[in-house]
Amino acid sequence: MEAVSGGPRYGSLGYDGHHGWSLLQGRYTLAVLFEYAATLGLIDVEYVPAPGARDDYRHNWGGDYLDRLSRYDGLAAVRLNPLAPTPSV
Numbered sequence: 001m002e003a004v005s006g007g008p009r010y011g012s013l014g015y016d017g018h019h020g021w022s023l024l025q026g027r028y029t030l031a032v033l034f035e036y037a038a039t040l041g042l043i044d045v046e047y048v049p050a051p052g053a054r055d056d057y058r059h060n061w062g063g064d065y066l067d068r069l070s071r072y073d074g075l076a077a078v079r080l081n082p083l084a085p086t087p088s089v
Contacts, residue, residue, distance in 0.1 A: 050074035
Protein backbone atom coordinates (compact mmCIF):
# COMPACT_ATOMS: atom_id res chain seq x y z
CA MET A 1 0.00 0.00 0.00
CA GLU A 2 1.35 3.40 -0.94
CA ALA A 3 0.60 6.64 0.85
CA VAL A 4 -0.90 9.21 -1.51
CA SER A 5 -2.72 12.53 -1.41
CA GLY A 6 -5.19 13.60 -4.06
CA GLY A 7 -5.78 10.14 -5.53
CA PRO A 8 -3.73 7.07 -6.41
CA ARG A 9 -2.09 8.61 -9.50
CA TYR A 10 -1.05 11.90 -7.89
CA GLY A 11 0.72 13.13 -4.81
CA SER A 12 2.75 10.08 -3.92
CA LEU A 13 4.34 10.36 -0.50
CA GLY A 14 6.39 7.21 -0.91
CA TYR A 15 9.22 8.13 -3.26
CA ASP A 16 12.61 8.18 -1.61
CA GLY A 17 13.97 11.71 -1.36
CA HIS A 18 10.69 13.27 -2.46
CA HIS A 19 9.70 14.55 0.98
CA GLY A 20 11.23 15.65 4.25
CA TRP A 21 11.40 13.50 7.35
CA SER A 22 8.45 15.25 8.95
CA LEU A 23 6.03 14.35 6.19
CA LEU A 24 5.79 10.59 6.82
CA GLN A 25 8.01 9.64 9.74
CA GLY A 26 7.04 12.77 11.63
CA ARG A 27 3.33 12.06 11.20
CA TYR A 28 3.90 8.51 12.41
CA THR A 29 5.72 9.87 15.46
CA LEU A 30 2.85 12.27 16.16
CA ALA A 31 0.37 9.39 15.90
CA VAL A 32 2.35 7.21 18.33
CA LEU A 33 2.71 10.05 20.83
CA PHE A 34 -0.95 11.02 20.61
CA GLU A 35 -2.55 7.56 20.48
CA TYR A 36 -0.25 5.58 22.77
CA ALA A 37 1.96 7.70 25.02
CA ALA A 38 -0.78 10.24 25.84
CA THR A 39 -3.41 7.52 26.27
CA LEU A 40 -1.18 5.67 28.72
CA GLY A 41 -0.65 8.90 30.65
CA LEU A 42 3.08 9.11 29.97
CA ILE A 43 2.87 12.58 28.43
CA ASP A 44 0.59 15.60 28.43
CA VAL A 45 -0.31 16.98 25.02
CA GLU A 46 -1.40 20.31 23.66
CA TYR A 47 -3.73 19.92 20.70
CA VAL A 48 -4.95 22.69 18.41
CA PRO A 49 -7.40 22.27 15.52
CA ALA A 50 -5.59 20.29 12.80
CA PRO A 51 -6.67 22.38 9.77
CA GLY A 52 -3.88 24.89 9.15
CA ALA A 53 -1.66 23.73 12.02
CA ARG A 54 1.14 22.50 9.71
CA ASP A 55 1.97 23.27 6.10
CA ASP A 56 4.94 21.02 5.29
CA TYR A 57 2.82 18.91 2.89
CA ARG A 58 1.65 21.72 0.60
CA HIS A 59 4.56 21.38 -1.84
CA ASN A 60 3.41 17.85 -2.78
CA TRP A 61 1.01 17.34 -5.67
CA GLY A 62 -2.55 17.79 -4.37
CA GLY A 63 -1.40 19.12 -1.01
CA ASP A 64 -2.38 22.68 -1.78
CA TYR A 65 -6.05 21.61 -1.76
CA LEU A 66 -5.88 19.97 1.67
CA ASP A 67 -6.45 21.82 4.92
CA ARG A 68 -4.55 19.09 6.83
CA LEU A 69 -2.60 15.95 6.01
CA SER A 70 -3.68 14.00 9.09
CA ARG A 71 -5.66 14.52 12.25
CA TYR A 72 -2.37 14.50 14.16
CA ASP A 73 -1.25 17.76 12.55
CA GLY A 74 -2.78 19.59 15.50
CA LEU A 75 -0.43 18.08 18.07
CA ALA A 76 1.42 21.24 19.09
CA ALA A 77 3.40 20.26 22.21
CA VAL A 78 4.19 17.34 24.49
CA ARG A 79 5.41 17.29 28.09
CA LEU A 80 6.54 14.43 30.31
CA ASN A 81 4.30 14.26 33.32
CA PRO A 82 4.98 12.85 36.80
CA LEU A 83 3.53 9.45 35.82
CA ALA A 84 6.21 8.91 33.20
CA PRO A 85 9.25 6.98 34.39
CA THR A 86 12.29 9.19 34.80
CA PRO A 87 15.65 7.88 33.63
CA SER A 88 18.07 7.03 36.41
CA VAL A 89 21.58 8.42 36.16
